[in-house]
Amino acid sequence: MAHASLPLDLHSAANVREMDRRTIAGGVPGYTLMCRAAAACVAAIEARWPRVRRIDVLCGGGNNGGDGYVVARLLHLAGRKVRVLYLVEPQRLHGDAATAWSDARSAGVSCVAWRGGDAFAHSELLVDALLGTGLERPVAGAFQAAIAAANAAHARGCGVLAVDIPSGLAADSGAELGLAVQADVTVSFIALKAGLFTGAGPACCGQVRFDDLGATAAAHTLPALACRYQADDLATLLAPRRRDQHKGDHGHVLVIGGDHGMGGAARMCAEAAARVGSGLVSVATRTEHAGVQAAARPELMFRGVEQAAELQPLLARASVLALGPGLGQSAWSQALFAAALAAGRPLLIDADGLNLLATHPQRRDDWVLTPHPGEAARLLGSDTATVQAERFSAARALAARYGGTVVLKGAGTLIASGAAVFVVNTGNPGMGSGGMGDVLSGVIAGLLAQRLTPLDAARLGVWLHGRAGDLAAADGERGLLASDLFAPLRRLVNP
Incomplete structure (x- = not known):
């Protein structure tokens, strides 16, 4: 899902709460912000579901629930058939949320307690205003049941809009706290929350829309937790080449890997380096792979290496090393790993190179490490779930x-x-296949x-890789092969 029109800075929930506080202190009443948030949600509904009539709004407590009551009131006044299903008794609401409930009831909105069962059997659209950015523990009880019911309705075709953040999603990390709402659209306010864009966030949020609600300039002086990268510097980093080059x-990339039975990994890595413009690419691999691979892709230079000493001439000629694809963890693998690290060349480490690094940790400033969560856990002495x-x-x-760079x-x-x-949010689920x-x-x-x-x-590499995957998936995500990325990669690196 592209997010080109959204702000680049991503913030923590604490930062956003402070921005909200500063805006109110600057003279904008909290209920005014709540009404602006609800109006942004209604605009999103008008854009995505203009003909939907039967809408259920799930409301919790606090300001997220208050937003939901205002959404329900605005939709009711616009002629939609709206019902509020609340999980927190309205009499327990305070401040702006209580005002929002009172105004909705006065406007004639039907507000009833959520009792479970097949409450959404006739719903065409659900608005999730259950839990906001303050959630820090797994959802449980009635909230968990309501989220499960909402997801079941979504699975059978009911639309879902999340107010600010899908309930059950951790705003700062993108972790699913037990169970999270699966939304088609999420409308985020004041500033973008970092968790919307990583982990379970992209799957839970659907399309992300944004409204700063007129937050004051002073509210936007807090440091961001992270920044979205969109390759705006692509044309500068990959400028047209001089005619005499x-x-x-x-550059000359040396790929080191391809132990017994794993020659394809090194070959895929090498061809990708060539496709994005490396002048020369060599592969140090097991002798059994070298001849066959050279015949299949003669532009790449394959060298059979059985002893670490045989690697030295190749290291001397290379400008960059790619260490790890298909490397394995055998004695041969460990010897090549040690020789590569001793060469003093800039390098990228992936796959089994990272597993070997976890057992022989060291620190450098000139490398790029590319772990998946399992490899990251081994590097940190942790576990995948924690990562x-x-x-x-x-x-x-x-x-x-x-x-270095991770x-x-x-x-x-x-x-x-x-x-x-x-x-970086390029890429798609079809890229979950061997060789990517x-x-x-x-x-x-x-x-x-x-x-x-x-x-x-x-x-840029992560962005290009994901974007190439998106282009290659035009014919469908299932069955997408890593080698399908080579043609779009070549087009992308020639902007």
Whole structure:
């Protein structure tokens, strides 16, 4: 899902609450902000579901529930058939949320307690105003049951709009707290929450829309938690080449990997590096793979390497190393791993190279590490669930411990360098197939060879890889192969 028109900065829930407070302190009443938020939701409904008549609004307590009551009132006044199903007794509401309920009731909106069962059997659209950004523990009880019922209705074709954030989604991390609403549209307010764009966020949010509700300028001076990357610098980083340039001007990538039975991984990585513009690409692999692979792709230079000493001439000629695709963890793998790290060349490490790094940790500033959550967990001495529950913290911890630039793969891939974190949202579920990570490694290594900095190569490489996957998925996500990315990659790197 493209988010080109949205702000780039992503904030924590605490920051957004402080922005809200500053705006109110600056003279905008809280109920005015609530009404603006509801109006933004109604505008989204008019745009996405202009003909829907039967709408149920699920309301919790607090301001998120208050937003829901105002949405219901506005829809009712516009002639829609609206019902509020509340999970918190209106008499327990306070402040602006209580005002919102009172105004909805006065306008004639039907407000009844949610009692479970098949409450949404006749609903055409659900508005989720159950739980806001303050949720910090797994949902339970009636809220969990209501979310499950909403998701069941969504599965049978009922539309779902989430107010500010899908209920059950952690605003700061994108983790699903037990169970989260699956929305078609999420309308976010004041500032974008970081969790909407990584982890379970992209799957739960659907299309993200945004309204700052007229927040005061002072509210936007808080530092962002992360930043969305959209390759606005693509044309600058990959400018047209001078007419007198030659292959030696565009770097030499050496891919090291392909232990017994895994030659395809190194080959995929190498071809990706060539497709994004590396001038020369060599592959150090098992002898059994070299001849066959060279025949299949003669533009790549394959060398059979059985001893680490045989790697030295190849290391001397390379400008960038891609270490790990199909490398394995055998004695051969460990010897090549040690030789590559000792060579002093800029490098990318992926796959089993990362698993070997986890057992022989060290820190460098000139490398790019590309772990998936399982590999990240091994590098941190943690577990996959913990990494996924705190993706931003995990990415920062990896960068702090190992240095360089870290690419934490997954839905909403994170790129961390020092304290800075960037989020990339290109890509699709069809890319969950063998070889995709090897292609990403080759893309980033190929960009490093063309003298992009590690951070630029990682950010742009992740964006290109995902965008190529999106273009390749035009014929469908199922059955998408890693090699399908090569043609769109070539087009993308020639803007």
